[in-house]
Amino acid sequence: MVVSSLLLPSFSTIVFTAKKPINLTTNRSNRSLTISAAATNNSPTLDSITDNIKDKARRNPTAANNFSAKYVPFGAGFDSDESYSLDEIVYRSKSGGLLDVHHDMEALAKFDGAYWRNLFDSRVGKTTWPYGSGVWSKKEWVLPEIDADDIVSAFEGNSNLFWAERFGKQFVGMNDLWVKHCGISHTGSFKDLGMTVLVSQVNRLRKMNRPLVGVGCASTGDTSAALSAYCAAAGIPSIVFLPANKISTAQLIQPVSNGALVLSIDTDFDGCMKLIREITSELPIYLANSLNSLRIEGQKTAAIEILQQFDWQVPDWVIVPGGNLGNIYAFYKGFKMCKDLGLVDKIPRLVCAQAANANPLYLYYKNGWKEFKAIKAKTTFASAIQIGDPVSIDRAVYALKNSNGIVEEATEEELMDAMALADSTGMFICPHTGVALTALNKLRKSGVIGSSDRVVVVSTAHGLKFADSKIDYHSGSISGMGGLANPPVTVKAEFGSVMDVLKDFLLSKGPE
Ligand SMILES: Cc1ncc(COP(=O)(O)O)c(C=O)c1O
Numbered sequence: 001m002v003v004s005s006l007l008l009p010s011f012s013t014i015v016f017t018a019k020k021p022i023n024l025t026t027n028r029s030n031r032s033l034t035i036s037a038a039a040t041n042n043s044p045t046l047d048s049i050t051d052n053i054k055d056k057a058r059r060n061p062t063a064a065n066n067f068s069a070k071y072v073p074f075g076a077g078f079d080s081d082e083s084y085s086l087d088e089i090v091y092r093s094k095s096g097g098l099l100d101v102h103h104d105m106e107a108l109a110k111f112d113g114a115y116w117r118n119l120f121d122s123r124v125g126k127t128t129w130p131y132g133s134g135v136w137s138k139k140e141w142v143l144p145e146i147d148a149d150d151i152v153s154a155f156e157g158n159s160n161l162f163w164a165e166r167f168g169k170q171f172v173g174m175n176d177l178w179v180k181h182c183g184i185s186h187t188g189s190f191k192d193l194g195m196t197v198l199v200s201q202v203n204r205l206r207k208m209n210r211p212l213v214g215v216g217c218a219s220t221g222d223t224s225a226a227l228s229a230y231c232a233a234a235g236i237p238s239i240v241f242l243p244a245n246k247i248s249t250a251q252l253i254q255p256v257s258n259g260a261l262v263l264s265i266d267t268d269f270d271g272c273m274k275l276i277r278e279i280t281s282e283l284p285i286y287l288a289n290s291l292n293s294l295r296i297e298g299q300k301t302a303a304i305e306i307l308q309q310f311d312w313q314v315p316d317w318v319i320v321p322g323g324n325l326g327n328i329y330a331f332y333k334g335f336k337m338c339k340d341l342g343l344v345d346k347i348p349r350l351v352c353a354q355a356a357n358a359n360p361l362y363l364y365y366k367n368g369w370k371e372f373k374a375i376k377a378k379t380t381f382a383s384a385i386q387i388g389d390p391v392s393i394d395r396a397v398y399a400l401k402n403s404n405g406i407v408e409e410a411t412e413e414e415l416m417d418a419m420a421l422a423d424s425t426g427m428f429i430c431p432h433t434g435v436a437l438t439a440l441n442k443l444r445k446s447g448v449i450g451s452s453d454r455v456v457v458v459s460t461a462h463g464l465k466f467a468d469s470k471i472d473y474h475s476g477s478i479s480g481m482g483g484l485a486n487p488p489v490t491v492k493a494e495f496g497s498v499m500d501v502l503k504d505f506l507l508s509k510g511p512e
């Protein structure tokens, strides 16, 4: 029997009870895959082994509720004359401005803060589909109407909130410093939080026969990794536009491995962003950058999670590195929803930290929000935020103005030294987190942040993605940098030589 793989029934309905070998031949090659019937003897049927977490969710649907959400122009309320269903393919308002996902807050407010706190707390640490995910544990506040079956999730979120005891005490004179490790995640950055939402919605739209052939993004390396992984998990084609030679090797290999169409384009991120916007308005490719406000809905759950991890106590400050500027607004939105729905009674002050080589928001803030000018971003070790014309500039300004926020910047030397210092206390952070730690250091020195304030620094990507820049730093190969370099010591394979090195080392450390 020859069955085209394209004609296979859906996974959950296949029953492997065949007594003879089954020959599966794809229509793309003549190679065939033979599954031996012997291997299936005495094995459970797929009917019984597909009793998986999704099947369980199907059998136990949650009670119907009246929660809903829609797109409105950014800054307009739920009753705005202009609004769009989340099932429409739309990224901009009629006037060309940004959109925002607006939830029916009245319906959500029928339940008090204690109800939401208990509900969210009850879902942490479980594998119940889809609530085991840190994002989908807040499903009612994210995409209330999506069917659990359409969700594409890697159980993202629930990331570690690390008490940075040694860094705090030793380097910034603080006892209550925390690092939210959003980069310890499925693809190594906070982008997973937004991408699970966006790709789930695409999955739903495709099932509704909306004309979407694939999903595309411009990227400095993290959005592309998340997009390609979630699309690959769902079997949806992905296309990523990357600025040639401007992202790390680890980031480049992620979409390559996940089977995305990877375009390496001779421009910078802003150039790639312009291209993908033009392309997605011409072709049936869904836009996955944070211009698409669905992404913000997932990313905002990191803010809710921070409150949850502090047992619903509100920190004084949250510091977020900023590039395309969707994430700073996502944090604001998460905190604001918790306040508006009575889970907490205030929101933290937000700080957005930029690399001095890519600082259009910082310049805008410094000129008193008078005039925004896009810039040509210069090369920075914080390569994922090398962005000069951020699409979410209006969202960022709104978030900062409404949280009594601050913008800071970090030079290349400052951000790399901050990263090395943090690593020397047991972390392994990315350069962008070095930008945020530099902002903290500056605000501590100026006394704006007090020694007993509770501060959360958002770490946005895994340090392993940026091993190249760490190697450059520690090998002393970056001119004018490397004050904290700790290169490996080459030593002969003999007792005396090893002893000499160790004696020097122990003497340099001295008794405590
Ligand atoms: C590692 C990392 N940190 C920070 C950012 C900044 O986030 P946003 O673009 O939402 O400002 C990005 C992407 O831009 C990133 O990839």
Ligand SMILES: N[C@@H](CCOP(=O)(O)O)C(=O)O
Binding pocket: 217, 218, 219, 220, 221, 222, 223, 224, 288, 289, 290, 291, 323, 324, 326, 384, 385
């Ligand atoms: N750092 C980002 C830049 C694009 O940001 P997005 O949030 O708008 O997708 C990346 O990794 O590509």
